[in-house]
Amino acid sequence: MPPPRRAARRRDAEENRARVVAAARELFAEEGFEVPLDAIARRAGVGRATLYRNFPDRGALAAEIFDGNLRELEAQAAALGERADALLELLRAIVDMQVEAHAMVPALLQEPRAPDLAALERRVRRLLAAPLRRAKAAGQVREDLAIGDVTTGLAMIAAVTGDTTVAARRRRARRALELLLYGLLPRGESDTSD
Template sequence: MGAVKSAAAGSAGGASGDRECARRAPRPRADALRNRERIVAAAREMFVEHGPDVPLDEIARRAGVGNATLYRHFPDRAVLIRDVVVAVLDRVSRQAEAAMAEEADPFAAVRRFVHTAAEERIGALCPMLSGAFDTAHPDLDDGRERLEGAVQSLVERAQSAGRMRGDVAVGDLMVALSQLARPLPGTVCPNMDRFVHRHLQLFVDGLEAPARSELPGVPATLGDLRSTS
């Protein structure tokens, strides 16, 4: 009996000690968090402009930090690319969720999402996702699942209301959005960005019900997109 009490006391003491250690564990300083956010934001901008192979010292310079600060947060390029992808997935997911919560018209929510997501240049994720890093990382899995769920809800809500044509799927939406919003680093047509929202609106008009034509082929599902990545 005494042994049981002693073990229980030891277990309780260990749990208490773990909680105490957690309380004493140093939290990232506010300035360190700000630096990390600035690096991710600068990296996203430069990946969009120049592709994922842009020199890291150029990213540090745009972020306003030293090279040592960048490498302290991101020991290699793969870690930085992953964090940029996760950040973009999070931002686009929040935009989809906000559009669905704030727009009474389900199709207006789809339209709003398409235009706001284009500002994130999610098409720039495609070449980055082919890089040499862990594409099965839990943060990436969580980000993808959240975005897919949010966009699926947008589409299903608009289709159930009869506001969006029923022969398209979420994959169709994401493919078109990625292609139309994809930047063209080094392109000989430097002013193409100013046409993005115009062409997106042409695409969105084609999604609205009633359909004005019959689409060739079959709808692109999210499973189709994953199988080709």
């Protein structure tokens, strides 16, 4: 059936909804995914009922917000096309995004996951699949890397970016990505132990 032609919302209702989304975007970024829904409603200047009317739960609200972020990443992926370093560029972009909106990666990749977000998590994996394949083919990343390793890596980085200021988050996130990309061991020697 065709999408049931939602009756036009009243203009004030539309505005309130937009303000809720904006407030949620800010607070997810500032406080993380666990921020109380009251706080979002208060920041938006609406009652809690208004928030709940528009979004039955935290997951629905998050889905709306993260969908935007994900579109952005998908656009970047498309722009990078078949470049061999597309995977690394995407990883950097995702980590940067995590710095600005530090709720998304943990919300999407950490267990347990809200049901509304499961589909978005699949989009992340799909986003990374082709670039990973090409990066491996081009010898840009180690051969045995699976898609789950990449998302695990992102979750690992996200876990240490809980600092309160954006600058501090950026510093830690960059260092964590650097450590993870290059490893703790020295480069350029083969280690045959293990």
